[in-house]
Amino acid sequence: MSLFDVYPLYNVTPVKAKDVFVYDDKGAQYLDLYGGHAVISIGHSHPVYVNALTNQLQKIGFYSNAVQNPLQTKLADRLEAFSGCKNYDLFMCSSGAEANENALKLASFHTNKSTVIAFENSFHGRTSACVAATDNPKIVAPINAQQQVRFLPLGDLDLVEITLKSEPVCAIIIECVQGVGGLDESTTEFYKGLELLCQRHNTVLIADEVQSGFGRTGDFFAFQKHGITPHIISMAKGMGNGFPVGGILIHPSIKASHGLLGTTFGGNHLASTATLAVLEVLESENLMQNAREMSAYFIEKAKSIPKLKKLKGRGLMLGLEFDFPVATLRKKLLFDCFLFTGSSKNPNLIRILPPLTIKKEHIDLFFKALAEKL
Numbered sequence: 001m002s003l004f005d006v007y008p009l010y011n012v013t014p015v016k017a018k019d020v021f022v023y024d025d026k027g028a029q030y031l032d033l034y035g036g037h038a039v040i041s042i043g044h045s046h047p048v049y050v051n052a053l054t055n056q057l058q059k060i061g062f063y064s065n066a067v068q069n070p071l072q073t074k075l076a077d078r079l080e081a082f083s084g085c086k087n088y089d090l091f092m093c094s095s096g097a098e099a100n101e102n103a104l105k106l107a108s109f110h111t112n113k114s115t116v117i118a119f120e121n122s123f124h125g126r127t128s129a130c131v132a133a134t135d136n137p138k139i140v141a142p143i144n145a146q147q148q149v150r151f152l153p154l155g156d157l158d159l160v161e162i163t164l165k166s167e168p169v170c171a172i173i174i175e176c177v178q179g180v181g182g183l184d185e186s187t188t189e190f191y192k193g194l195e196l197l198c199q200r201h202n203t204v205l206i207a208d209e210v211q212s213g214f215g216r217t218g219d220f221f222a223f224q225k226h227g228i229t230p231h232i233i234s235m236a237k238g239m240g241n242g243f244p245v246g247g248i249l250i251h252p253s254i255k256a257s258h259g260l261l262g263t264t265f266g267g268n269h270l271a272s273t274a275t276l277a278v279l280e281v282l283e284s285e286n287l288m289q290n291a292r293e294m295s296a297y298f299i300e301k302a303k304s305i306p307k308l309k310k311l312k313g314r315g316l317m318l319g320l321e322f323d324f325p326v327a328t329l330r331k332k333l334l335f336d337c338f339l340f341t342g343s344s345k346n347p348n349l350i351r352i353l354p355p356l357t358i359k360k361e362h363i364d365l366f367f368k369a370l371a372e373k374l
């Protein structure tokens, strides 16, 4: 049987990984500045994480959501304390798309409306409603295209208001720092304006923190910099440090009822254990503080790159924009210098999404290689 050929694969076969490094089958060491699409938060194979999952697997790996799971309740309490998002409820699932799918569905149940406002260059996942809310027609199949979605320019509050007045909008979904789209971010005034308009028009504000959450930007969630209170916050990627786990935090103004949402795998014993271990290490190793410090160091070093047009993003969710396509440069960084970096919708932008454990010496390695290859 062949694999369904949907991924253009690099000819690299990782077999081992430790902290910020990945090792291939020939023993070569790669510096991971991409974390496998922003997934690795506390570093590859962190001992606390490995021990927690190993121990849990010896006890019970899975049972369904039909029984009590104290690990899920413990996680909800730890998330509340650590994220600072008070009084939200937690619903767990297994990926970023599933988190956004549940967020959009809940918004539609709650408001009894069906139109979604999303923003240009958004990426919210590949399933039904999320892919319809993703600004990339190439990945939207006819079955997805029947959803009512309006794509508006990021930052245009007037157009948001006009749309809210003229259509039955159940949700506004936003990435406070865009990921796949290329690291764009609007102003606090815009995000606060969205919050106010959602209140006025009985519309649910969804913060998609799938990529930007769990400390990646130096805040636990990227929206927190703007002082807003979304109705739903979606999470995944860094949440499980590689274990497939996602979830949504739901504001108390949205009420649960039995059967409203559901999943077989979501929040199982291993998924909850992985997330608890991530939170433990984020706290004990002060990784959000490290993200802020290493970000400042990276931004300072980037000033020495003469061909750099713009540095975008914040924390350890950064983009280096040039005035030429970066595909060849990224290949040279990978194959000549053993450095993983990321691409984005913007062909001129290199995405940097390292584990939050990264240190100055690793950033130095990257800039040395970049200067050589430019």
Ligand SMILES: Cc1ncc(COP(=O)(O)O)c(C=O)c1O
Pocket: 037, 095, 096, 097, 098, 100, 123, 124, 125, 126, 175, 179, 180, 208, 209, 210, 211, 212, 236, 237
């Ligand atoms: C902001 C954002 N939302 C949702 C998703 C979809 O997550 P997943 O691939 O886990 O379904 C992604 C994935 O890149 C993302 O960056």
